[in-house]
Amino acid sequence: MNKETISFAITNEQVAEIIAFYDRYQRINNGEYIVFQADYNQILITIYKNNKGKHKITFVGIDALLEAKKWNNDIEINKVKVVKEPIGWQCFSNQIGSDEVGVGDFFLPLIVVAAFVRGRDIPILEKFGVKDSKRLTDERIREIVPPLLKVFKVSKLTISNEKYNEVIAKGENLNSVKAKMHNRALLNLLKQFPDTKNIFVDQFVGESKYFSYLNDPNEPHVLNIVFKTKGESYYPCVALASVVARYAFLLEKDKLDKKYKTSFPFGAGSLVDKFALKFIKKHGKEEFDKLCKQNFANYKRIISND
Numbered sequence: 001m002n003k004e005t006i007s008f009a010i011t012n013e014q015v016a017e018i019i020a021f022y023d024r025y026q027r028i029n030n031g032e033y034i035v036f037q038a039d040y041n042q043i044l045i046t047i048y049k050n051n052k053g054k055h056k057i058t059f060v061g062i063d064a065l066l067e068a069k070k071w072n073n074d075i076e077i078n079k080v081k082v083v084k085e086p087i088g089w090q091c092f093s094n095q096i097g098s099d100e101v102g103v104g105d106f107f108l109p110l111i112v113v114a115a116f117v118r119g120r121d122i123p124i125l126e127k128f129g130v131k132d133s134k135r136l137t138d139e140r141i142r143e144i145v146p147p148l149l150k151v152f153k154v155s156k157l158t159i160s161n162e163k164y165n166e167v168i169a170k171g172e173n174l175n176s177v178k179a180k181m182h183n184r185a186l187l188n189l190l191k192q193f194p195d196t197k198n199i200f201v202d203q204f205v206g207e208s209k210y211f212s213y214l215n216d217p218n219e220p221h222v223l224n225i226v227f228k229t230k231g232e233s234y235y236p237c238v239a240l241a242s243v244v245a246r247y248a249f250l251l252e253k254d255k256l257d258k259k260y261k262t263s264f265p266f267g268a269g270s271l272v273d274k275f276a277l278k279f280i281k282k283h284g285k286e287e288f289d290k291l292c293k294q295n296f297a298n299y300k301r302i303i304s305n306d
Contacts, residue, residue, distance in 0.1 A: 006068040007058040008075060015047060015055050018071060019269065026266075034104050036269050043067050090234045093119045096189050097200035097237030098182045101245040103174065106268040106276070106298050107291055109252055110164060110177065113245040114155045114185035116193050117237040124151055130239050138250055145247035154244050155188035157181045158252070162290045174295075175205045179213035186222040199224060200238050202231035256291070268298050276302045 010018070015035065022038035022045055035055070036047040043061035050056070059068040068075055098114040117125070128144045129136070136144075159167075159181065167177060182201055190196060199222060201210075207227050214221050231238035256264050260283065265272050276298065280288045285303075292299060 003061055004064040005058060005060050006064050006075060007056060008068070008072050010047070010055050010057050010071065012055065014057075014071065016270075018045075018047065018057065034267070036267070041067070088233075089122070089236050089239075091198055091200070091236070092122055093198055094193070094196050095119075095198035095200065095235060095237040096186060096193065096196050097202070097231060097235050097239075097241050098185050099202040099232060099238050099242040099245055100178055100181070100204070101242075101249045103178070103204075104268055105266055106272045106293055106296050107161070107256070107264045108249060108266065109161055110159050110181070111245050111248050111252070112157045112178065112181035112185050113241040113248065114182070114189050115237045115240040115244060116153045116189045116196065117240055121151065122236050124148075125236050125240060130236070130243055136243065136246075138246075141243060141247050142250065145244055148240065149244070152240060153189065153192060154241065155185040156244065156248055157185050158248065161293050165289075165294045168295050175209070176213040178204060179210050180216070180219075183214055183219065183222055186225075187220060190222060197224075198226075198235075198237075200226050200228060200231055200235040202238050202242070203227035203229045268296055273298055273302055273305075277305060 019036050022036075022040055025038040025040045027037055027039050033048050033050060034046055035049045038045045041061075043059055043064050045067070046058050046060075048056045048058070057068075057071070059065075061067075065075065094117070096114055096116050098112060100110065100112040102108050102110040125148075128148060129140075130144070130148070159177065164177065168174075186199060186201075190199075205213075207225075210225075210227070211221065226235075228234055228238075232242040233239075253264055253266075260279075262279070265275050276288065276292065279291075280302070
């Protein structure tokens with residue numbers, strides 16, 4: 001069956017109502033403009049906020065139209081975009097691919113992982129059910145990644161939010177930071193497996209822009225990359241990188257939760273703002289500044305309300 005994709009504008013009042021309705025189904029999101037995301041009855045529900053403060057919601061999945069009508073009964077069938085499922089993995093030779101997580105998270109760090117997969121080992125990934133990490137539960141990821149790391153080689157890079165704020169203050173932006181991290185992670189594996197010809201990156205920016213960000217003359221550039229959005233649906237190495245990145249992300253959350261004896265929220269929605277204000281009262285602004293991404297809109301809102 002084909003998926004339906006429905007998208008329409010919503011008001012600020014609807015945003016609060018929708019988040020409250022789907023709150024228990026909330027999941028990790030890593031989009032820069034994503035306010036909230038949830039999996040509900042096999043339908044992916046995402047609320048976006050643009051630079052002008054306007055909100056949009058999308059419903060993606062089988063029978064997504066029926067779910068969307070709960071919030072906009074006037075949506076018409078001719079406004080529904082039907083998209084086909086990806087045909088599956090498209091490369092079965094030795095390969096290296098990279099993906100990242102933490103892009104849309106105010107508190108948790110940005111992590112990039114590159115993974116090397118031999119063609120003969122792809123059945124192992126299939127056996128463990130490796131696919132887009134966003135479709136796997138946190139519990140399942142915690143189960144499958146440790147044994148996978150005994151078989152597959154990966155390169156993991158993590159930039160703390162404190163360091164992230166430093167480089168942003170020096171003129172970098174989110175995509176330039178990501179590009180440099182992807183390049184370094186790929187380089188680390190290519191040094192170990194120099195004969196690998198198939199290189200894939202889960203695309204987050206245009207190819208020319210990606211390479212323009214690699215402006216360090218002392219850093220070699222990995223070339224001949226295939227950039228693909230939702231690359232985890234097409235290439236086993238990107239799928240593995242996605243899952244390992246999510247696993248590392250969960251471990252980072254575990255460390256924060258343990259250190260501060262609380263549960264840090266994912267994403268950058270209104271719940272994050274409320275948590276941040278409580279955190280500042282308990283631990284102080286100086287500690288807060290070390291843990292958050294200060295270029296997020298949340299930061300200005302939180303500081304103004306503190």
